[in-house]
Amino acid sequence: MCISKKLQNSSVLYGLPPIGKSTSDIESLTSYVSRLSSAHNLKVLDLFTKIVYPNLERETSTNVFQPTQSISINNSNIKTKEIVDVLSNLTTIKDLEELTLINFHYFMSSQELRTNKFWCPYCLQEYRNQNKIVYEKLLWNFEVVDICLKHRCKLVNCCPSCKSEQFLLKRKGEVGLCDKCATWLGSENTVAKEKIPDEYFCWQKWVVENIQELLKINTQERIENNIRWIDYGENIKEIIEMSKQKYKLKMNDICSLSNISRKTFYNWVSGKRKASLYSLLKFGYITNATLKNYFSKDFNMGLEIRSLPLLINENPFYSKPDKNERVKLKEELRKIINEYEEISSPILNLLQISRRLGYTRPTTIREKFPEDIKIIKRKQNEYQRELNDIKDKKKHELKAVIIKLLNDGIYPSERKILAEINNPSFFWVSTNRVLLNELCNELGIVRRKWTWKND
Known part of the structure; x- marks a missing residue:
């Protein structure tokens, strides 16, 4: 009986605990997935296609591994929620939602995270030197976060060796290594640090500390506060009206001080668009109200209004093209x-x-x-049409080869097909192998396992 209960409570995957849970240094879900696949000696691709996807309630494509789409796994969409639920069941680890923005979806827009990976090389090196687990912080994924406060350095997104940009999720490889050349991404070279102006550092300190406070909030609090933002426009309207009354300002004054256009404010209030974190942080900065204040609807503001640092609009990330150009x-x-x-x-x-x-x-x-x-x-x-034409042509040629082999009384294994088409690298492309499986299903051919041995 005891053994039966233990088996019921056992997990399919290792119960790998997330790093920094309920702290400002919590890791991202992409980092957790990479570590989980490494712990099982699996490629991330295999972890999803062989274990995670079969447990989803609906069919899901593998576009989570596309460079521009891997952002979605840390975000607040339906796909993220489904993947989190499956991973929680497979690992028996609760509250994996904290590694994503799932419970901020009424409060934040869906475009707050970067499409590529950014990191602090000195943090990674510190983890290695102190024999700690190397991981990637969720904080580094935010578009508005430009620096690491601890090491007073800019976040980077290119390999120091091959200079290639890094993606949030890769099909294989370990956290902390380059996608392309497997070079270590940490650094101890403090001489190469770019000097950050004090004024801009103070602004980034405000940005980072605000987001860190949000990330510390536990799952239950996130859910409760998030529901309060279902009526987004009314909340924004309340904040604006309170600001006007407290500081005795007109709308034009607020627009001028926050460097946010009147039309943008209108879009927020009408519910046409959510405010970006960058805009909320600017508005919060001049009124001395934090993101956590906004999220919990505790609209406390400072005694006096203050001006934005001039330097923030000179930074390449924040600068906007001149309207006259x-x-x-x-x-x-x-x-x-x-x-x-x-x-x-x-x-x-x-x-x-x-x-x-x-x-x-x-x-x-x-x-x-x-x-x-x-x-x-x-x-x-x-x-896209050209891709479809190429696929149709390839499918027609592959089908002809399979039928020829069957007519000759030969099982169409990968080796036999390669010999016929005289292209040894044909099945190195994963889509070609998928095409073979589709044709076998279409022709009613049962695919054998270990076909290379059987040949």
Whole structure:
């Protein structure tokens, strides 16, 4: 009886505890997944396709591993919630939601996290030197976080050796190593530190400490506070009205001090759009109200209003293109489009193009350059059609090879197919192996295991 109870309480995967739970240094879910797969000596891809996805209630594609999509696993969407639930069941570890933004989805927009991995090289080196587990903080994923307060250095996103950008989730590899060349991403070279101006450091200190306070909140508190933000527009309206009364300001004064346009405030109040953390932090800075105050609807404000540091708009990350440089901006957009004249090259999506031009969202370029957006969408559609044509052609050729082998009385194993098509690397591409499985199902062929041995 005791053995039966133990078996019922046992987990499919190791009950790996998350690092920094309910603290400001809590790790991200992508970091946790990478460590979990390493603990089982599995590729992240295999962990998902063989264990996680079969336990989901609905079919899910593997786009969580695409460089621009791996952000979704740390975010607040339905996919994240499903993956968290499955991982909690498989590991028996509770409150894995704290490693994501799931319980902030009424309060935050879905575009607060970076698409690529950023980290503090000195933090990673410190973990290694002190024989601690190397992991990646959820804090480093936020777009507005630019520096590490502890080491007073900028976060980086490129390998020091091959200079390649790092992605949040990779198909294989360990935390702390480069995706491409497996170089260690930590550093002890303090000489190479870029000097950060005091004024900008003070602003970033405000940003980081605000987000850290949010990340410390436990799951139950997050759920309770998040529900209070279902009526988002009314909450923002209440904050604005309180600011106007407390400081005896007009709306134009608030817009000027916070460097936020009147139209933006209107979009928040009407519920058309959620405020970005960057905007909330600016508004909170001038009124001395924290993100935690806003999230818990405890709208305490400072006695006096203060001005924003001038330096924050000079930082490359925060700077916006000059509105008077419309012609120059159009030239840059045309230049990007011309880079992808060949249909065989996939053009960047609108979000990537917007960020390359200095905007955080694609709304602005949609409004300013509708004709260019049509060209971009047309190129994306053409590229997708070409991919579909290539797939259909490949499928037709592969099907012909399989039927030929069957007619000759030969089982169509991978080795036999490779011999027929005279392309030894054909099945190195995972999509080709998926195509083979689809054709076998279509033709009613039962795939054998260990086909290389059976040959």
